[in-house]
Amino acid sequence: xxxxxPVLSKFGIHVRNLRETQDLTxxxxxxxxxxxxxxxxxxxxxxxxPSLLSLLRLAKALGVSLKQLTEGVEL
Amino acid sequence: xxxxxPVLSKFGIHVRNLRETQDLTxxxxxxxxxxxxxxxxxxxxxxxxPSLLSLLRLAKALGVSLKQLTEGVEL
DNA sequence: TTGTGACTCTTAGTCCGTT
DNA sequence: AAACGGACTAAGAGTCACA
Numbered sequence: 074x075x076x077x078x079p080v081l082s083k084f085g086i087h088v089r090n091l092r093e094t095q096d097l098t099x100x101x102x103x104x105x106x107x108x109x110x111x112x113x114x115x116x117x118x119x120x121x122x123p124s125l126l127s128l129l130r131l132a133k134a135l136g137v138s139l140k141q142l143t144e145g146v147e148l
Numbered sequence: 149x150x151x152x153x154p155v156l157s158k159f160g161i162h163v164r165n166l167r168e169t170q171d172l173t174x175x176x177x178x179x180x181x182x183x184x185x186x187x188x189x190x191x192x193x194x195x196x197x198p199s200l201l202s203l204l205r206l207a208k209a210l211g212v213s214l215k216q217l218t219e220g221v222e223l
Numbered sequence: 224t225t226g227t228g229a230c231t232c233t234t235a236g237t238c239c240g241t242t
Numbered sequence: 243a244a245a246c247g248g249a250c251t252a253a254g255a256g257t258c259a260c261a
Contacts, residue, residue: 075253109255109256109258111256112255121254121255122253123255124254127254
């Protein structure tokens, strides 16, 4: 497993905020996005660098657009 | 090499439009984004599924935000 | 409920070339 | 200038048992 990346961490925190705002558990989000719960966990901790297709599934599961999902995330 | 994906193709076309609007060659964009030219080519043809970090580098190289880069891309 | 390490398999991403 | 191919290494996708 990679070590946390600052950019990915910022993204992960944002995902976590979006998830908690909707009172979802990681497990519920994982189910909706058809992703593994440990994968969600890794994303929220900034350990994963998801692909465009994964981002889209995540956005859909959270009921937000890709632009909302990546709000404030920059290099 | 994978076959083109409809979602990735839409994204690739958008990248190509952004690039051509700025009169950049694939090579110039590749250089700016620090990505391989063949990889840029694959992205524009919908054959590649870039990671979040690559998307950010691409956005920066094109001088657009991530939201602009992914405009209209949905599952 | 979430974090973590370890794992396999696939793909991201690079580099060589030719058309 | 760009498409396309092969071969390659690094890293992401996706899953598991367990803390």
